[in-house]
Amino acid sequence: MKKWIIPLLFVSCLLFACEDQSSKETDVSNEPTKNDKLPYTTEEWKQQALDSTWYKNLTIPSEEVFVEMIDFEGDEVPELFISYSGTNYGYIIGHYNKNSEAWEPWNSQQYETTIHGDFRFKGIFKDEDKKDIALIINFEAGASGNLEVLHLLKVADDGSNIISGQSYRLYEDSELKVDTSKNTFTIQTGDFLEHFTLREHAITSENSTTNLYSGLPIIQNSKLLKLLNHDFFKTDIIFGDTYPIAKGKVGSPKEEDYYEGGLCSFYDNYFFCLAEEEIPVSHYYLSNFKNITKESLEGVIGQAIQISSYERYGDPDDIVYYANFELDNVYFQAEFNHDQSNAELTSLTLGMNALE
Structure with a gap:
């Protein structure tokens, strides 16, 4: 049975938050001043994030799997995406606050499983509004088999949360190929092959075109x-x-x-x-x-x-x-x-x- 934890900045959903409350306190005393040099390169931003007071004081529940810089907001100031694995597995996202000039917690997700789970990074697509969409596989080993789902993580349309824009189930014989230069990926399961393309906030394949989820209420009228x-x-x-x-x-x-x-x-x-x-x-x-x-x-x-x-x-x-x-x-x-x-x-x- 999974335990779902509500996100830190939640308008709706999906995808869960859990982290040490002590990491939520922003200490700017050791933060470098950045306004005179914005924007940094991605690698410079990553180093700034890893050197920040927030990251140094961060409690990660288990083994760290990968750390990536992902510009979910499309403002050339990427977020720090930290994935961890184990029976408690998930991710934590750090965000640079331009007003306080400090890194702070923004969003997180945690699952619980009896055997093992992790998130696997597969690349980044760039949408028309310059926002990054991260391709992340949620893997969970279970007693009766493995659950593997590809998520296209994006920022909600109101900027308040990170959500899964679309999800695709991968089976034991599924093969995933990603081409980030063309915003395309293919999933082959047995003899069945389907191509997917990100274009104008929608995913198009041979069979359908589906809009990315907005993260907003279903009816806003x-x-x-x-x-x-x-x-x-x-x-x-x-x-x-x-x-x-x-x-x-x-x-x-x-x-x-x-x-x-x-x-x-x-x-x-x-x-x-x-x-x-x-x-x-x-x-x-x-x-x-x-x-x-x-x-x-x-x-x-x-x-x-x-x-x-x-x-x-x-x-x-x-x-x-x-x-x-x-x-x-x-x-x-x-x-x-x-x-x-x-x-x-x-x-x-x-x-x-x-x-x-």
């Missing part, structure tokens, strides 16, 4: 949130949360059972399902809306809604009335009680990928 008035939006769940993280934010479900082949957590008015461990939940299912009409929804989203229908399980007495639409890079599938202009919303599916 205040009028839509007010209209929907749903318990789900009080949970702080965001796209990019894995199944365990989403459960951790809400608490124990009323029921956990299989639905259409996947393990799902059911709460009073919503549920979500596990695709694979450590892979973000891609869709959330909301129900029990009150007096929300097609017309009121159209007025808030600023677009017309065309209701279609189909026979569920081929049963002419069981008709599903639905409409798909997109708003702020979120895909919605809405179900209604009928297809007339005064139709009322009965359920809503939220997804990062287009819904069929």
Whole structure:
């Protein structure tokens, strides 16, 4: 059972924080003055970070695996990324505060496992906004096999946190190749080979294009949130949360059972399902809306809604009335009680990928 620890600077998520509280105190007495020389080279920044009071006083829970400089914010002042391994494994990120001219803790993540876990550095992509996206493999050895997931770590869009922009499960026979000069990577599993390219804050492959997660609330339109008035939006769940993280934010479900082949957590008015461990939940299912009409929804989203229908399980007495639409890079599938202009919303599916 994994133990999830909330990040230091958290707006949403994903990815966990735990470090010695003593390391959070910034002591600037021995810090060099940098403003007259900004920016340094990457190697100079690394040496400054390693010589800082913060790093010298830092308690690392176990064996250090690697130290990299990663410019998550794209401001030519890279962050110090420290990975450690063991039964407690994770990473710690140090950040240079330009105001105090000192290094200080910024973000961290820790896992617990019974055997061994570590993070493995695979390179850095540069996005269009000059922000670094780090390719990091989360490896965990378990009694029944190994779990290996490639994460594209990035800064949240509001700059408050480090999140996994996208994640990809690697299997025992998977081979990963990374070309940082072209922002591309390939994953070959058996005879199946797929190429991925980072372009315009999205990952494109032969099969799909998926936006990088923002680290922000799923719906940011205040009028839509007010209209929907749903318990789900009080949970702080965001796209990019894995199944365990989403459960951790809400608490124990009323029921956990299989639905259409996947393990799902059911709460009073919503549920979500596990695709694979450590892979973000891609869709959330909301129900029990009150007096929300097609017309009121159209007025808030600023677009017309065309209701279609189909026979569920081929049963002419069981008709599903639905409409798909997109708003702020979120895909919605809405179900209604009928297809007339005064139709009322009965359920809503939220997804990062287009819904069929």
